[in-house]
Amino acid sequence: MTEDVPEREARAFELANGDNIFVTQRDGVFYAYKNVCPHLQVELEFLENQFLDQDQEYIECSTHGALFEVETGACIAGPCSGEFLQKIAITVHSDGGIYLS
Numbered sequence: 255m256t257e258d259v260p261e262r263e264a265r266a267f268e269l270a271n272g273d274n275i276f277v278t279q280r281d282g283v284f285y286a287y288k289n290v291c292p293h294l295q296v297e298l299e300f301l302e303n304q305f306l307d308q309d310q311e312y313i314e315c316s317t318h319g320a321l322f323e324v325e326t327g328a329c330i331a332g333p334c335s336g337e338f339l340q341k342i343a344i345t346v347h348s349d350g351g352i353y354l355s
């Protein structure tokens with residue numbers, strides 16, 4: 255549900271197929287990515303739901319500090335510069351539910 259993911263915060267979810275993803279909100283738009291860093295294929299967060307950097311501006315990998323744009327998933331700094339997080343297509347329904355599209 256959208257209320258579970260406040261602006262500039264992120265929440266982890268597990269899909270029915272076992273994939274771990276996270277959802278974050280930026281300027282009222284929701285974005286979802288697979289919870290896998292393109293650098294070493296490890297999960298991004300160290301603390302629960304801690305997917306953003308200190309300023310809550312970028313998605314950050316806790317292992318080597320790679321930074322990713324929230325809107326595109328592009329790595330803009332760190333060892334995987336130029337690579338992308340794997341985006342998950344979602345739609346937000348009028349009931350506030352977030353669904354895979």
Ligand code: FES
Nearest residue numbers: 291293315318320
């Ligand atoms: S594993 Fe994510 S930056 Fe190295």
